[in-house]
Amino acid sequence: DTGVSQDPRHKITKRGQNVTFRCDPISEHNRLYWYRQTLGQGPEFLTYFQNEAQLEKSRLLSDRFSAERPKGSFSTLEIQRTEQGDSAMYLCASSRTSNTGELFFGEGSRLTVL
């Protein structure tokens, strides 16, 4: 069990640039989640995939954010035209379809927008 891996772990970018994060879930997990976490806050739901289908998106997710999960394996989260308010830890989690409770989180990708 190699766990959920995320890349890059840290990203510093200038306002207005585009950034992309990658998540590799645990191989047998069908469900994949993206969360955002800022300092002192709990993780905030962004979006959810079952296999390759994006089934839910937070209404807080602006149109600058897009996520994909081609072939139901790894996932990417792209942020276009980054803003300073996008600075946060972006967490990916995966779970088995049959287990609704236990999310396995990666170590996150920390974004700093200057």
Next chain:
Amino acid sequence: EDQVTQSPEALRLQEGESSSLNCSYTVSGLRGLFWYRQDPGKGPEFLFTLYSAGEEKEKERLKATLTKKESFLHITAPKPEDSATYLCAVHHTGNQFYFGTGTSLTVIP
């Protein structure tokens, strides 16, 4: 509006001093309540799932309990390595898990 509220925000304990963390929720149609531990700079790590009022789960020095409106995470005789942020999350309709803001626990040797 659905809410998950954790208290206290921060807790400092002497090693061996037992205490409890609280998670209160107002979601309707609860499908599960979950406790996670998060170390600085890391992703949350799953601890427990509770599904119905009266249910209890234990793991080493931790015990989680659930009522119809809140959950408690009891920490018995904590050690410094128990220092972390403890997050509560609820799962109701759909497939979203709503997290509280967490309790930051510091255990002093």
